[in-house]
Amino acid sequence: MQLKQELIQQIQSIIATAKERAIRSVDTERVLMYWQIGQVIQEEEQQGKERAGYGEFLIKSLSETLQPQFGSGFSVRQLEMCRQFYRTFPNTNALRSQFSWTHYRTLIRIENQDKREFYIAEAAKNNWTARQLERQVNSQLFERLLLSNDVKEVLAVARDEKQPSDAKEIIKDPMVLEFLGLKREAAYYEKDLEAAIITHLQEFLLEIGNGFSFVARQKRIHIEGDEFSIDLVFYNRLLQCFVLFEIKTTKLTHQDIGQLQMYVNYYDRFEKQEFENPTIGILLCADKNDAVVKITLPENNKTIIASKYQLYLPTEQQLIDEVKKEIEKLDHDKMNE
Template sequence: MLAVAREEKLPSEAKQIIKDPMVLEFLGLKRETSYYEKDLESAIITHLQDFLLEMGNGFSFVARQKRLHIEGDEFFIDLVLYNRLLQCFVIIETKTTKLTHESIGQLQMYVNYYDRTEKQSYENPTIGILLCADKNDAVVKFTLPENNKNIIASKYQLYLPTEQQLIDEVKEVKKEIEKLDQETSNT
């Protein structure tokens, strides 16, 4: 990600420029209150410049609540962006709850639609980002094909972690590294 940011190399896949987790503290959503997806989306639009900067390099806004008509059914994509570095559309679905396999399927349909009807021949495949309050990486892994590179589940945080949360996280990562080192030395 740093090499891409310093423009030393162009990204070859979405995971090189999409942050996970994203810190959306600038949205100003109160920590204590519950909110709806439309509240999250409205806050993102209100703070669009900050959101695009948090997303990473090369993003531009295309549409909000993009309406799709598919043989009589209507669907609405929360946000459509374009990334000039990756040369592709980026579909964002926001979820204020934990990620579900149904949400991944919904996003996959939107990505397929854009690839088949909107994408030009010179553009790269559409990327889908499921921006969710919480996620289970195993659910993501088993819902998507093994060779998936176009659907990304990214957790968002409305606030930076406290000092104690950072200390706990460092301790947890340290334990995982020590466990891996021990397993490697045993083999």
């Protein structure tokens, strides 16, 4: 006799599901264990706070006692993280069941409360893995969004307290594409960058923002006998519109902007449904002159966005410099009004 394949698959599914639940259960218990250890250390430290160096002595002594019995998971550094974990999340009701200890190790390193709350909301909403969360923190997603938004707007969108009404609320500038594995010193054609994006589509979707789904690559359109190809087409369910990407591995020109505007106009007239919002065009470029972009586009433009890309993670100083440039631009614009 031969067992039915359906029976085998059913039992395999039960086993796999049980294993997943067991792993999640173990991780949940680990998070709670570290929180409780942090609570005990913090409360004991508070009782002996008048004694100089008591906190340092306490953790060092605990580590020397616990490590031989329970292993390297109770090092001085780990116990210090437990204490910081409790200090950062003093209420167990604030802990998220879908977050692992690796998630929390990343979160407790974030000192700014607004910034930490942003990553908590985004990680929970988008079901980020611990690695994805760490990558978004390292690529300084929060700071990049602040270049064109204020803190309240960024947090409101992250917490689902408001739906984004402007593409700039979810589109970053610059975009960080280090996951493509391309060397920053090398020269690339648009087709090379496009192929790398398709190969790493999941990571690219995570980078460009919430609500995106892939529609087409090299989408052909015909206008009075002339044929054109749009590099990448996406749809954003939050903005309820098509989003067209044109890739330029050189500095942006006003001709590039005009070309993308034509593609946007075509989609608005022939592809967009009545219930959908106007199409958005994004020029992903190696470099740009913001003044050229501003002069080329109408003053009330909300449909064409020029976003630089970089093939490496930004440093904190780079983002500080970007913020300073943005503030200087705003001050200059106000003076000219």
